[in-house]
Amino acid sequence: MWRHIASNALTLFIVLLFLIGGAVVWGSGQYSATGPLTQAICLRVESGSNMRIVSNTLDKQNAVTSPTIFRIGADYSEKAGQLKAGSFLVEAGASMEQIIDQITTSGQSTCGTEVVYRVGVNSTTVLVRELDPATNHFVEIALFNPSEEDAPVAYVEVKEQADTRYRAAIAEGVTSWQVVDALNNLDLLGEDYGDLPTEGSLAPDSYEFDPGDSVASIIDRMSASQSRILANAWENRAEGLPLASPEEAMILASIVEKETAVADERRQVASVFVNRLNLGMRLQTDPTVIYGITEGEGVLGRGLRQSELRRETPWNTYVIPALPPTPIANPGRAAIEAALNPDDTDYIFFVADGTGGHAFATTLDEHNRNVARWREIEAERAAN
Template identity: 65%
Template sequence: MWRHIASNALTFLVVLVFLFGGVLIWAQNEYVSEGPLEQAICVQVDRGSNFRRVSDALADDGAVSSASLLRIGADYAGKTSELKAGSFLVPEGASMEQIVDIVTRGGASTCGTEVVYRVSIARATVQVRELDPATGRFVEIAEFNPAEDDAPEAYTNVKAEADTRYRVALAEGVTSWQIVQELGQIDILEGEIEEIPAEGSLAPDSYEITPGSDRAELLARMESAQERILAEAWANRQDGLPYDSPEEALVMASIIEKETGTPDERFLVSSVFVNRLEQGMRLQTDPTVIYGITRGQGVLGRGIRQSELRAETPWNTYVIDGLPPTPIANPGRASIEAALNPDDTDFIFFVAKTLDPSDGHNFAVTLAEHNANVAAYRALEAQRDN
């Protein structure tokens, strides 16, 4: 009898072990397999929240099949205590494993509302945007110029929300003076800027900031970024270039940046200026004349006068030989790389193809070719003016 009972108990135990193993395999597969979410969503994790609240919210949103299983998996992976506050984009079909990684990884939020302070050559704007999870694209809620407009309600409202993200976006070709002026208009920044950084020393890019960030520290980040970009490009430069230092290459990069708004032309424009330097020709580029007039403090807003083309300033390349003493703007990475890796051409002239700068330039080797290109451009100007 006892032998029969022991045999049945052993059989029952074996069955339980197999059942438990099957449950574990099922749970593991359920945790790592594609989830039920049919459309991407934003998941808000509040400060002080916990995995129970987050998992229940995810289950309510249809992102996971089991809140309990999500918590067990997070606990098993040792991530229960690593939950991060923020707004996070959970893509459609995300597994529980992927979701746990998303809400514990940290870093900048990937969803929700952001404020972008854009510093461009002509104007500065503040843009309030919100990510549409369904399309993965940001939708503009409001835009204004802080120097001219009152802040709209949409801006003041999102500033009161703890999960709003903030960025400063610098366009290629802005000057250091412009950047300092616009940073002074950003009301979530603090601190004074004692002096304007050297022209060309700030990297155009997008910089994450938070309320209370220090303006001087932000400028230091921009300077460090430009130093890294320039050092890397200088290390990978072509041989035989007419530059004695990275600083001279930065000057050339700034001229390239101001001469073309067409990205794929930068290396051609660079070849023209390098060829001119090597042949002892003056660069004769209008942006350097403009910088000699404005010193980078704003946009000229009119055409260059003949007297200004002949005026002797340190930057006027119609008058001086070689490169100007300083950059004329803050060039981006692409222009720095173009200055140090120009295309191999014989071009020494170029002029705009059309009245639309985005259409690029016609390049020429001989003066006769260039004069023909200039005549075609003048004809377009005459048609516009008639």
């Protein structure tokens, strides 16, 4: 009798082992399998949250097949205690394993609300936007000029959210003074920057930061990036350029940056200035005259006077015979590469053509016709 009972118990134990093993295999498959989510979502993990709360949130959004397996997987992988606060973009079909990796690894938000401080040549604006997971495109919530308008409620509210992301977007062609002034006036950053970086030494780009970061931390990143861009462009420069050093290349690049915002003609504009340097001609470019007046501190805000075109300053290329002594702005990568790899042309003149671009010429007669046409366009616009 006891032998029979023992035999049945052993059989039951073996069956249970098989059932448990099968359950483990099934659960493991569910954990790593493609998830049920049909459209990407933005998962917000609050500070102080836990895996139970997160798993229930995912279950309500139909992003996991089982919140229990989700929690067991987090425990088994020893990641349950590594949960990070933030907003995370969960792609359609993401497995529970992938989701846990997302919310426990870096803690850097990949979706949700973002505030962008856009430092432009003429003004600084603040953009509040939110990523739409379904389209993976940002939706504008608010846009304002902090020097002219009060902050909207949307901006105040998102600043109180722990998972809001922040970035400073620096436009091509801004001066170092404009960058430092804008960042020093940004209320979310910590210690101000007291020095003025060398003109041209800051790479225009988008830089993410955390509230309380120092202005210097962003300036240092901009400077390091610009150094890398210039070094690479200088190493891959065209042969025979009338540029003696990377510093001269940066000066030319800054002029190209200020002369055109049309990407397709940067190399043509650069070719004009290279041809003029090779011929010993003055560059005769208005942006250098403007820099001689403002020295990069703000915007001139009006047209140039004839007296200013004749006034001798270190940057007035209508007067000085070559490049000015310093860059006149911080050029972007494209302008730097254009200055060091210009188009092969015979152009030595250009003037605005009324479309936002320029008309180029190889002879003075052709250039004079282009200038006359531009003056007609200006007169027509003034009449309207």
